[in-house]
Amino acid sequence: MTSTADARLKNRATGNKNGIRSLVRGGRVLKNEGIIPQLALAVREVEASARRGKATPANRVRFQVVALLVREERARVRDGTDISEADRQETLKRLDGVANILASAASHDTSLIPLLQPDAVITDAALQLRKTMLEKAGVTEPEELSVEVASARKMVTESKQRQVVPRSIARRARANPFLPPPQGVINHETLHTGLANWELIAPLLKAFEQGGQGESTMQLPEAPKRDRFAPPRSALMPHQARLLASVRAGHREFLLADEPGLGKTAQSLLAASVAGAYPLLVVAPNVVKMNWAREAASWTPQRRVSVITGDGKDVNPFADIFIINYDILERHISWLAAFGFKGMVIDEAHMIKNVTSQRSRNTLELSAKIRESVVDPLLIALTGTPLINDIEDFRAIWQFLGWLQGDAPGAKLLNELEKNGYTPADGAFYPAARQSVIDLGIVRRRKIDVAKDLPAKRIIDLPVELDTDEAPDIKAAERQLATKLFNQFAKLKQRKLGQKLSTEQLIRAACMQEYEIAAESGGVSVFTMVRQIGLAKAELAADYAAQLARSVGKVVFFAKHIEVMDRAEEFMRARGLGVSSIRGSQSAIERQEAIDAFQNDPRVNVIVCSLTAAGVGVNLQASSNVVLAELSWTDAEQTQAIDRVHRIGQEEPVTAWRIIAAQTVDQKIAELIDSKAGLAARALDGAEAQAENSDPVQLRVLIEVLRQELQRRISTI
Structure with missing residues (x-):
């Protein structure tokens, strides 16, 4: 302190x-x-x-x-x-x-x-x-x-005691004892004229609270004719390229408030590449931390990425991009503040709206440290919901960006207000002040605004790291299943040696045996594992659905198991969201009442649906966002669920978010489901036929588990 x-x-x-x-x-x-x-x-x-x-x-x-x-x-x-x-x-x-x-x-x-x-x-x-x-x-x-x-x-003493400095970070400091001198900050000399004695924060907030004064997006350059920002075999949409063109022109501070599904993550990562803002610090909710790592590897493959977890034992001190979640920020703030970051991105920036919370104080302390030591650092606040409850929610985000200094405008903002020539006593002050703040770097695009750039339907995978109490049990179950399959493989190999079956044939036979008895087995099976993973993901998926509901409106939430639906509903109701539900146990009247409530009642934010009970015969066009908390076993069932929203009467592009548990069989299931999608394209759309495995997804998952186990055992010999 x-x-x-x-x-x-x-x-x-x-x-x-x-x-x-x-x-x-x-x-x-x-x-x-x-x-x-x-x-x-x-x-x-x-x-x-x-x-x-x-x-x-x-x-x-x-x-x-x-x-x-x-x-x-x-x-x-x-x-x-x-x-x-x-x-x-x-x-x-x-x-x-x-x-x-x-x-x-x-x-x-x-x-x-x-x-x-x-x-x-x-x-x-x-x-x-x-x-x-x-x-x-x-x-x-x-x-x-x-x-x-x-x-x-x-409390302060205990907070200091909880601080950690990973050994790898200390090694990095020893490897490079000659740290570059501080670059210093730009001195924004302020014109002290008509606004010197005015209280300005309340009038600034009032200017936004009044609304109805035009768009809330700064003037952006036109998208370049040739995309020079994205890596090979990737392409940006025009609205994304326009923001990056602004970065290339020298703009460095953004409140990027695009609606979910418009690629804020990609824009931020490429903005760091364009600005050369490395090392870059990304602070995000735990539910999207793994997705940031995956997106960074996709959009900036030449850059090293390190995800900070726990006490940071595995952190790569020579990485270009460091990703950390809000929950452990306090533990690492001492070394992060001294590391020398040239850029900082905060995801779901509305999470720091309470400037008195420890989360906000840590975040603002880091951004202040970066602004003190770097000339024009890249600072990006990402949120589809910059305002949750109150216009005051702007305060912390503006402070993160340096537009506010405590209870007064920062030098840059004050200069812009001075140029307008008005004081809060003038009616013209309010629209002019609003525009001045927007021009500092507010960017807000909606799906409907850029609909021509978007496909009619998109499926976006959101990998999450399981950190719930169930996570160790899931890992143990995967090991148990792998051992079970290996033992069956070993028995078959011993029994069938004379028949000279190939290894692949033995693998398939062992897994087929498990597949046939799995549904009736009382032990660990691929079915019980999927249920365990679904329960572990429930609150993470519900949390993401809640964030979507607050940013873009109504959300359709699909799950397979009743326990997952129950847990998700409880989580969302506890956070003040209105929830209705479609389940197989409902009567026709109850089912229709739930649908009507979601479609027509503005107080109902989310409808929690069973994949089997609500996958067909339901119209839910009041939403254009779908969260798939659990995966189906078939692409057709997944498509039917999404089509409850993507149907006639829908006026916006539809985005489906698949919540996938990283480093579990959930990832493999998602890949296998996608590989099955070619059947409809071939049979109905006339697409060119491609070689495709006709085995059920469940069997193919078992085969992959056994193959990985055999490779693991060979590598340890």
Whole structure:
């Protein structure tokens, strides 16, 4: 923790019996003196501001300080021995009155509620206001630290103790002791004229809250006639190429808010390539971390990629692209801050909207460090949902990009606002200010806007790393199945030696034997493994569906097993999403009610469907996004599920997201299903016939498992 933050903790004395004291004369509390009148005056201003629709930044600070002082005074009065019981009850009653007004203000402006959290950051402005209010009340601060401050300091100490520096990172530092000198930052000299004394954050947010003032995308260059950005055998869509042309022209900061399915990941990776922003740090939710690694290998194959997991034991210190999830960022922040990144991408950037959370503080600390040490670093915030609950959600993202510095515009943004020549007193300030922020780097494209660039239907695989409690059991089950198949292979080989069967024939015979008894077997089989994987993926898939629902609207969620559907529904409902469901156990009336609710009720965000019960005869065109939490055994069943959305009446391109458990048989099943897709093309579309294995997918999965086991055993001999 910085010395400034440490000083804040020292000054933030709270709630012990030696803490804040109201004025007492003759053994009685004076009602019109002390801290409570100061609190009452401040809280009335906050409530009036909140009732007008939105508390101003100054009143947000008042709200937080009043809440803090109420807690402190209540604790002092309850524990104090220098106050009569009658005065104690009277004071607590008056404090309850202040607390009720705080609650009223928060009910009118719900964005105030996070300021009540115990871990909410106390800003310099709040500390100064607190000091001023105490001085007016004639209150003296105690010398010693309170229990709350001691607890906070303990948390900081524990956080430092949790920090890790992987050995490979230390080796990298020793291998290159001559670090390049800091490049320094560009000095954006600010013009201090008409806006010098104005509070600007609230007017800026209001400019966006008003809406209806044109597009929310900066001016982008036209796409080049020849695609020089994508690697060989890959191609960009025009809207993607336009953003990269902007990077080539020198733009380095983007709030890329394209809808899901428009290739934000590819644009970010290629932007780093165009800008030469290596090493690049990518911070993403755990559910998409593996997908980032795969996309990086696809779009920038010449670059080395390292995925940081756990304590970073396997991190490659000489990689070009480092991928880490938000959940473990705090553990690695010390070495990440000193590593020398020239670019940073945060995926699902709305996850840092609460600037007081540890996740946000870590992310903003890293971006600030990069901006301090690199001239024009590449900073990209990706989100299909830049706003979830409130216009205030913009704050953290703008701060990440350097457009805000605390509670004021950064130098670059302030210069742009000065050029407009308006102040918040002018009506023209608001559309001009909105455009100034957009021109700094906001890019928002919808599917319908770029429909001509998109295929009518796309299937996108989203590999996820299983980190749930079921993951070890799945690995153990795969090993058990592989051992079972090998033993059957060994028995057949011993018994059939005289017949001179080839190895491939023996493999097929062993797997055919397992395939025929698998459905009736009580032990581990490919069917039980698929169910286990489905359960392990359930919450990861539900989490991704929830993100889609918040960014693009309604989502259709398909699963195979009832337990997976139950777990997904529970997860989404717990996060406040409206959910309906289609299951095989429903009556025709219940089924239609669920469909109608999804199609017509704006409060229903997701419909959770059984692959078998809802795969046919259902129209769900209210959505253009499908999440396949579990894989089918046939391409036809998968296609039928997607076609519940991709049908007549659908006005937008359809995207289906297949959630695939990385490094499990799930990956092989997906590959085999895709290889079966040629049958329909051949039989119905007249496509050229290609050699295709006619074995069932389940049998082919078993064959692949046994082949890998044989190779493993040979390699260990």
